[in-house]
Amino acid sequence: MRNKLVTIADKTIDVKEMRIGELEKLVVELFPESKGDFRKIDVSKLLEGAGFDLLYKKLPKVFPELTKDDVKNAYMSEIEVLVEAFVNVNFFGLKKLIQPLMKVVQAGLPQKQ
Numbered sequence: 001m002r003n004k005l006v007t008i009a010d011k012t013i014d015v016k017e018m019r020i021g022e023l024e025k026l027v028v029e030l031f032p033e034s035k036g037d038f039r040k041i042d043v044s045k046l047l048e049g050a051g052f053d054l055l056y057k058k059l060p061k062v063f064p065e066l067t068k069d070d071v072k073n074a075y076m077s078e079i080e081v082l083v084e085a086f087v088n089v090n091f092f093g094l095k096k097l098i099q100p101l102m103k104v105v106q107a108g109l110p111q112k113q
Contacts, residue, residue: 002092004085009073013063015085028059042055055079062086 002017018026024036034040056068063082071079 002089004089006078006085007084008078008082009070011065011070013065013082015063015082017089017091026062030058033100 001024004015006013006015027034027038027041031041036110055071059071059082060066060068063086
C-alpha cells in the first residue's frame, strides 16, 4: 500500500492508497450523477462551480482530517501538493500509462504551419 505525508495548514495528512471499491464510493459521494463512473463526470459543470466553496465541501470528503477552517488557512500550493499526492498514491500506474499515450496522440495530431 502506498502513502505520502503532506502538510497543509500546519496539519500533517497521511494520504493513503485506497482500494478500488473505496475510490468508487468516493467518486459517487463527490459526483453523485456519475454513479461511480469517471466517464460520466461532467468536468464543465464542475468548473462552472469552481470556487472556494467547492474546496470547502470536497476536500474534507476526500481528506476527513481536514475541516473547512483548515482549508481556509491553507495556501493554494499546499492544496495542490495534497491533490497531487492523492493522484500519485492512488493512480500512479494509470498516470504512467497515460503520459506516453498522450505523447503518441500529440505526435499523431496535424501540426499547424
